[in-house]
Amino acid sequence: MEWKIGNVKIDNQIVLAPMADVCDSSFRCIAKSMGCGLVETEMISDKAIIHCNGKTREMLYMTDFERPLSQQIFGSTAESLKHASEYLCETVKPDIIDINMGCPVRKVALRGHSGAYLLKDSNKIYDIISTIADSVPVPITAKIRSGWDFENINAVEVAKILEDAGASAVTVHPRTKIQEYKGKADWNLIKEVKEAVNIPVIGNGDIKTCYDAKKMLDETECDAIMIGRGVLGNPWLIKECVDYLDYGIEPKKVSAEEKIGMIKKHCELLLKNKIDEDIAVVKMRKQASYYMKGLYKNAIIKNRIFQVNTKEELFDLLDNYLKEIER
Numbered sequence: 001m002e003w004k005i006g007n008v009k010i011d012n013q014i015v016l017a018p019m020a021d022v023c024d025s026s027f028r029c030i031a032k033s034m035g036c037g038l039v040e041t042e043m044i045s046d047k048a049i050i051h052c053n054g055k056t057r058e059m060l061y062m063t064d065f066e067r068p069l070s071q072q073i074f075g076s077t078a079e080s081l082k083h084a085s086e087y088l089c090e091t092v093k094p095d096i097i098d099i100n101m102g103c104p105v106r107k108v109a110l111r112g113h114s115g116a117y118l119l120k121d122s123n124k125i126y127d128i129i130s131t132i133a134d135s136v137p138v139p140i141t142a143k144i145r146s147g148w149d150f151e152n153i154n155a156v157e158v159a160k161i162l163e164d165a166g167a168s169a170v171t172v173h174p175r176t177k178i179q180e181y182k183g184k185a186d187w188n189l190i191k192e193v194k195e196a197v198n199i200p201v202i203g204n205g206d207i208k209t210c211y212d213a214k215k216m217l218d219e220t221e222c223d224a225i226m227i228g229r230g231v232l233g234n235p236w237l238i239k240e241c242v243d244y245l246d247y248g249i250e251p252k253k254v255s256a257e258e259k260i261g262m263i264k265k266h267c268e269l270l271l272k273n274k275i276d277e278d279i280a281v282v283k284m285r286k287q288a289s290y291y292m293k294g295l296y297k298n299a300i301i302k303n304r305i306f307q308v309n310t311k312e313e314l315f316d317l318l319d320n321y322l323k324e325i326e327r
């Protein structure tokens, strides 16, 4: 089902969550090839963008195939977030800019006073969103949590402030900062936010199957669903959600051959994006172990994956594994 964020048209209700060290251009392309309606980048700090060095340039790499794409940034002041947003619009031109208001990591939230720390300060939230929305031509969105802790659940209040300040959509991950990723996401809060604002609401948290996706849409009436951990090593979940939600098609089991093929494709995409082979292989060690989850003898193969240093070693290991399980 088509929907919009500002003037950006999105073909279906499946959104790839921003995930640090995961959602680079290669993984976003894979998500897109699975039919993902909107992909989001990993978060980048506003300061890194303003002082754009080689590593940041690499992180900002994006292709037209990924569009529509939302670039997520984090920071603690309206001024520097505005400068970073202007730089992005002049250079890589994302379709949407998303402000991180949920990251619980100590370095970001406590030391940097950004991410989930912003949930403590309504005036600052208003200032940040209105300043950026006034200065760049693309829609501005924010990704929030329930609140700082159980005594300070304020997602509904924050969402209203975001809307008043000019945000074009809000994503709700209904866990507190203190919870980090523990416990269950409180989907009731997504429903409460949806009832309180007129901008699109993207629901996030604990979607592991296409049935969970349908359940969240039905229970909360949110406009779209965002999937994070469920797609780690399992981008097929995106296609399963699109097929089930839009066409009622039931998912089928992904074979070992398909998984091995996807690991190779993922690695080739990293290299195509001009990532050095040693860096790409280190990145693929973790990604490959996600893909191998649930496969026969995966503990042994995962150990071996963490010892490979070249693409050839990785591909040989995977080919031999396939031969072994076919015997």
Ligand SMILES: Cc1cc2nc3c(=O)[nH]c(=O)nc-3n(C[C@H](O)[C@H](O)[C@H](O)COP(=O)(O)O)c2cc1C
Binding pocket: 017, 018, 019, 020, 021, 022, 041, 042, 043, 072, 100, 102, 103, 143, 173, 204, 205, 206, 207, 226, 227, 228, 229, 230
């Ligand atoms: C490895 C990893 C990296 C993440 N990085 C980010 C990030 O850069 N920005 C962000 O807003 N959330 C980040 N998150 C949170 C996810 O976007 C999402 O809100 C959370 O995982 C809950 O959704 P899920 O249950 O579908 O995983 C990250 C989560 C994981 C597991």
